[in-house]
Amino acid sequence: MSTICCFSQSNPFDISLYSGVSESANFVRQQLKEVAATILNENVTFGSPFKKTLEELNQVLEECQNEDWDGYGAKSVNFNSYMEATKLLQNFPINIPLPEVAIDPDGEIALEWSAGRDKLFSVSIGAMKSVTYAGIFGINKVRGTESFNNELPKTILEHIQRVFSE
Amino acid sequence: MNCLKQFWNIFREFFQNKLNVKLPAQVEGNEPIGRYLFRSSQFSRIKLRPNSSAFMPHPVTLELSVVRIVGIEDSDIRRISKKIIKRSKSLEKVYGLAEIEAGRVQKAGLSVLPDDKPFLRHANIVGWPKEKQEQKIFAAELAQNAKLKLFS
Numbered sequence: 679m680s681t682i683c684c685f686s687q688s689n690p691f692d693i694s695l696y697s698g699v700s701e702s703a704n705f706v707r708q709q710l711k712e713v714a715a716t717i718l719n720e721n722v723t724f725g726s727p728f729k730k731t732l733e734e735l736n737q738v739l740e741e742c743q744n745e746d747w748d749g750y751g752a753k754s755v756n757f758n759s760y761m762e763a764t765k766l767l768q769n770f771p772i773n774i775p776l777p778e779v780a781i782d783p784d785g786e787i788a789l790e791w792s793a794g795r796d797k798l799f800s801v802s803i804g805a806m807k808s809v810t811y812a813g814i815f816g817i818n819k820v821r822g823t824e825s826f827n828n829e830l831p832k833t834i835l836e837h838i839q840r841v842f843s844e
Numbered sequence: 845m846n847c848l849k850q851f852w853n854i855f856r857e858f859f860q861n862k863l864n865v866k867l868p869a870q871v872e873g874n875e876p877i878g879r880y881l882f883r884s885s886q887f888s889r890i891k892l893r894p895n896s897s898a899f900m901p902h903p904v905t906l907e908l909s910v911v912r913i914v915g916i917e918d919s920d921i922r923r924i925s926k927k928i929i930k931r932s933k934s935l936e937k938v939y940g941l942a943e944i945e946a947g948r949v950q951k952a953g954l955s956v957l958p959d960d961k962p963f964l965r966h967a968n969i970v971g972w973p974k975e976k977q978e979q980k981i982f983a984a985e986l987a988q989n990a991k992l993k994l995f996s
Contacts, residue, residue, distance in 0.1 A: 744934045747884045749882045750909045751902055780885045784976075788897045792888075798984050799894045802976065812896075812980030814988060821977040841923035 721756045731767055734779040735760065735787065742781045752783035758805030763787040766803065769829045774838050786810075791841045801834060813837050845914060867965065871956040873947030877910045880925050880994070881939045887992055894942035894990050895930055899983040901972045908969040912958065913943065918967075922995055927963055940994040948989040952982055 741747060763779075770776070777789035782802050784821040790800040799813035811834060812821040824831040830838075871877070879898055881887050886898035901908045913921055925938040946956045947968055958967040972979055
């Protein structure tokens with residue numbers, strides 16, 4: 679039996695993407711669900727980094743719900759962008775450092791990762807399930823747009839990992 | 845008491861005059877400029893750096909408002925920010941300033957255009973591309989080269 683293991687931030691034992699359909703696969707799935715439920719209920723610190731980021735996101739929503747929140751005429755936070763950002767964070771891979779939460783002047787939620795002076799990667803979450811990204815890795819630069827469906831696209835994950843690679 | 849008042853008036857006038865000094869129409873490469881940070885999400889307190897979102901231009905005008913801070917003290921920089929807060933309905937406090945040399949902006953391919961509006965020493969960073977992904981690259985470059993100056 680071969681399976682794909684995809685840990686998420688909100689539920690690292692989320693095995694909904696497991697491809698196994700046999701009786702034993704179902705058994706493993708059920709067992710993991712029970713273990714996950716126990717850990718998530720008992721270990722408060724396990725989910726705390728995600729909670730902190732979600733709190734930051736909510737703070738941004740609160741601070742930037744009016745026009746001109748930056749003093750330079752920025753648009754108020756786009757609620758759909760906020761909702762999409764929340765969904766993405768809930769399905770965030772646990773092995774990726776959590777981002778800093780910000781907002782762009784056009785109202786889109788932005789998530790940013792940086793390491794030192796030379797590595798920075800930022801994504802802006804659009805309301806229509808698309809992310810615009812840009813990154814600087816030393817002398818190399820990347821930019822683009824990707825569509826997504828509740829999870830960060832593979833390209834984005836690779837760029838985030840690149841921020842923290844040697 | 846009168847003496848103290850007089851001293852305060854002279855002192856205040858001196859600094860107000862300093863702020864009113866007309867700066868050269870052209871911004872030199874070594875001239876420091878700053879972007880006020882009015883929201884805590886515009887910078888990282890842990891990494892002590894501004895976020896790239898703080899350097900994203902206005903979505904319609906494609907301009908990024910900055911202040912020319914050459915020759916003035918932190919207290920003057922704060923004084924200008926207080927004027928902006930007073931004018932705005934949504935701002936309550938200024939957290940700090942993301943400071944960058946104009947030369948870095950020019951090196952990135954953008955220009956600094958002084959206009960002294962809506963206040964003296966105001967300028968705009970212009971020349972932004974229309975595509976957001978390109979804007980983000982420029983903003984990231986500016987954020988990387990900026991220094992964070994926190995007021996509180």
